[in-house]
Amino acid sequence: MKVTGPSAPTTSTxxxxxxxxxxxxxxxxxxxxxxxxAPAASATTNVAGLSALMALQGVETATERRRxxxxxxxxxxxxxxxxxxxxLSGEAGEGALERLGxxxxxxxxxxxxxxxxxxxxxxxxxxxxxxxxxxxxxxxx
Numbered sequence: 028m029k030v031t032g033p034s035a036p037t038t039s040t041x042x043x044x045x046x047x048x049x050x051x052x053x054x055x056x057x058x059x060x061x062x063x064x065a066p067a068a069s070a071t072t073n074v075a076g077l078s079a080l081m082a083l084q085g086v087e088t089a090t091e092r093r094r095x096x097x098x099x100x101x102x103x104x105x106x107x108x109x110x111x112x113x114x115l116s117g118e119a120g121e122g123a124l125e126r127l128g129x130x131x132x133x134x135x136x137x138x139x140x141x142x143x144x145x146x147x148x149x150x151x152x153x154x155x156x157x158x159x160x161x162x163x164x165x166x167x168x
C-alpha cells in the first residue's frame with residue numbers, strides 16, 4: 028500500500044467492505060446513502076488563548092503560597108511526630124529521619140505574613156536540630 032500525501036491511499040486489493048471475513052460482512056442496503064466523512068478538525072488552534080491559559084495556571088496567588096507553606100510545615104510536624112514515636116518505642120527511627128531530612132530540603136516558598144514565616148522558621152529549626160542530634164548519635168555509636 029502506498030500513501031501519497033493528503034489523498035486517500037492507493038491499493039490494489041479489494042476494499043474491506045467487499046471482502047468476507049469469516050461470515051461477517053458489511054453490505055450496503057438499498058436506500059441508504061454512503062456515510063459522509065466527519066468534518067475535519069481545524070488545523071489552526073487559538074495559540075493566544077492557550078498561552079493565556081497556561082500563564083494563568085502559572086500565577087500563584089498569596090492564598091496558594093500560604094496554603095503550600097502551611098502544608099509543608101504540617102508535613103514537617105508529622106515527620107517530627109513519627110520520629111518521636113519511633114524513639115519512644117526504642118527504634119532508631121532511620122526511616123523517619125530520612126523522610127524528615129527529605130521534607131526539610133524541600134523548597135520553601137516565602138510568605139508575606141510575618142507570623143507564619145516565624146512559625147515555619149521555628150519548625151525548620153526544630154527539624155534541623157533533630158537531624159543534627161541523630162547525626163551525633165550515629166557518630167558516637
